[in-house]
């Protein structure tokens with residue numbers, strides 16, 4: 001059952017939210033020992049929320065669009081009184097005294113927050129192997145990674161532990177695991193969803209978004225958590241356009257561009273596997289068959305995104321993660337002086353990838369290097385924004401693969417950070433430009449593992465890109481993606 | 483305004499001082515959250531996830547703080563335009579995020595000035611918005627962070643809005659440095675954006691001090707003096723530092739660039755951190771906040787509501803008073819006391835400018851003179867000018883006007899200070915001359931000593947017979963007239 005169907009059944013009194021919860025808790029009990037999607041299952045909280053939904057229905061009140069739907073929440077999203085770890089030792093013992101805005105909005109929509117999902121430490125990674133609490137496994141093949149950093153959320157939805165999950169996407173951290181786990185994942189326009197309570201990785205790139213098994217479910221979740229929040233200064237003030245209303249508008253007459261540099265075209269990025277390119281080509285053909293006007297569009301600076309991203313994101317992270325100093329909360333390793341205590345706590349609390357990025361970012365911002373690294377990366381970011389703006393003069397949406405490959409094996413890329421970073425090459429440009437993007441499952445690779453196709457659009461074009469994804473979803477469900 | 487005697491540097495040396503003044507804005511709430519901006523609360527009671535920098539919290543800028551900062555910028559005649567917040571990264575336990583949210587390459591205000599009473603122009607490089615840090619108390623050892631046994635941190639002050647006003651290194655004397663800080667405080671109070679109390683730390687001054695041979699244009703190695711708690715203390719700290727540096731140069735040594743901690747009780751500074759291993763603050767634009775873009779209308783509203791600057795007020799008064807007769811200090815004193823408006827209005831009513839200014843300077847050193855109207859003051863000065871009232875009487879009438887706000891005529895009458903026409907006075911003088919021919923002869927024909935003595939005699943007699951109502955000057959004039967005639 002989809003989240004929309006579940007919610008309808010609960011609101012109609014046909015199913016009890018407590019039953020729905022128990023069914024999901026049973027699946028978690030049965031299989032999460034193996035998958036490890038969750039850092040923490042909040043069964044008691046979920047039960048009290050489900051009971052409240054049931055009594056609301058019994059009393060004739062509407063609990064909201066997500067009534068009784070279990071939602072898994074990435075463990076970098078603050079939940080009041082419940083450990084929020086970022087899958088890091090540094091936050092040992094810390095209990096947030098407040099809820100993230102999205103957590104409050106989930107509750108207001110009648111959702112049941114079932115647990116906190118695993119991630120690469122501080123969302124830094126593409127495989128969820130960087131978690132201090134051990135990796136998450138891909139439900140389609142437990143010898144493979146689920147992608148990352150929101151690997152726990154993607155796996156939770158793929159394993160039907162929850163119909164919906166919340167993730168965060170800084171360079172592809174929702175879309176890439178969604179592709180690898182065969183579910184729908186979207187990164188909204190920057191500012192569409194409040195970041196208040198999202199523990200920052202790279203503030204100018206971070207965006208919270210939905211995971212779901214269907215495009216329509218992802219749309220319901222996004223509409224429930226989105227909208228202006230005065231507590232986030234970067235939140236968009238204008239009301240968000242309705243996605244659900246536009247979902248079945250189709251693609252007739254829509255101008256669809258294939259972003260050549262990210263779709264195996266000449267002069268583009270290398271390393272995108274042939275089966276992934278084949279599915280992307282098939283998806284474009286399906287859109288053309290559905291009435292879209294298809295063309296090839298070049299966005300030359302898109303290939304520079306990866307380098308710019310790996311300077312900007314670590315630079316912001318080096319600052320955002322300074323506060324974990326052992327003074328006020330989290331892990332403290334005692335030492336004779338304050339400075340030595342800071343160093344000891346951070347050395348013990350952070351994992352290797354986090355340390356690598358803090359050093360990278362510190363270096364990129366340092367006097368004498370700023371202009372050559374961080375400053376230059378900002379210029380590339382401006383260039384990317386300009387090139388995409390020009391592309392969206394010609395087309396309404398762009399299509400690329402989501403991830404260069406299907407799910408890979410544990411340890412395959414951990415020895416070489418650059419090999420891991422290349423995973424984000426197709427997803428990063430939307431974070432740099434602040435534009436929305438959605439990954440929708442479209443067939444499988446030669447290894448039988450899921451492949452995702454990515455639809456990109458200009459700012460606040462969620463209704464359009466979701467409706468394109470809905471068309472592909474429909475084609476795939478009818479066996480049109482092979 | 484009168485300063486303590488200016489300490490002079492050894493001959494041949496010149497002082498170069500630039501001041502960084504931190505001012506706490508008197509907003510109800512902090513810069514990025516709704517916590518009370520309040521001095522003296524129980525430690526760690528005005529705090530929340532935002533000002534504690536808890537993971538996931540985000541700042542939202544306080545519009546009033548931005549408005550205050552822009553008002554201050556305009557009061558200092560700065561350019562005020564679009565600005566961005568930036569992060570200044572360094573680790574310090576009383577700074578919750580381990581970065582300070584401040585402004586870097588695009589401050590709210592820049593390129594301003596403050597004119598001192600003597601016409602000296604102090605260039606203001608910039609005035610930027612930033613958040614304050616918490617406050618550490620180091621316990622045990624010497625009470626400094628390096629040797630303390632443990633530290634207690636109060637985050638009530640963390641996130642309190644500050645404006646840092648950076649002057650050019652153009653202050654050439656301790657007197658000018660003091661006058662600048664005092665002038666800043668006057669402006670802050672006049673536009674009511676800060677209570678500017680140095681003793682409570684709502685106004686904090688760091689002084690960058692160097693010296694150079696007189697007449698040289700070079701900027702030598704400077705030291706930054708911290709922990710200055712009053713204007714007086716600043717003067718002492720600068721003097722100590724200048725003499726210390728001159729001493730070093732005279733011995734063939736050079737000062738190190740460093741931060742020094744002023745110890746007011748000991749009257750000396752001690753070295754703090756060396757600036758040679760200076761922190762690299764890795765400034766970058768604060769991604770959690772958006773650009774601040776004031777509209778032209780906002781700036782215009784600020785300008786329209788701006789009280790006149792002290793320098794402009796001094797100029798306005800100065801232009802009405804003959805330069806030769808009244809000193810710069812007197813004009814400045816009246817502006818400091820806020821009596822310039824009253825003086826200008828009374829002069830506008832036709833009162834003698836010099837007398838108005840002199841009278842206010844000497845006889846109106848009171849906090850509350852609000853009951854005195856310009857018209858009444860002008861009348862009083864006119865009565866003084868025409869000799870209707872003596873100087874002593876004018877003082878007494880003015881003092882009663884301060885208390886009651888009455889008109890000078892009725893007050894003088896009620897006190898029996900009847901007008902004494904010059905004709906009446908002449909009659910009395912003539913009568914006295916007739917009654918004392920010997921004394922008159924000595925006054926007219928005697929030597930200087932005799933003349934002086936007899937002038938005293940006649941004046942005393944006249945004052946006795948008029949019960950002090952005669953104007954001394956008029957009496958002297960009459961005596962001179964009669965002796966010449």
Ligand SMILES: [Zn+2]
Pocket residue numbers: 512515516517528529530531532533534641
């Ligand atoms: Zn606060």
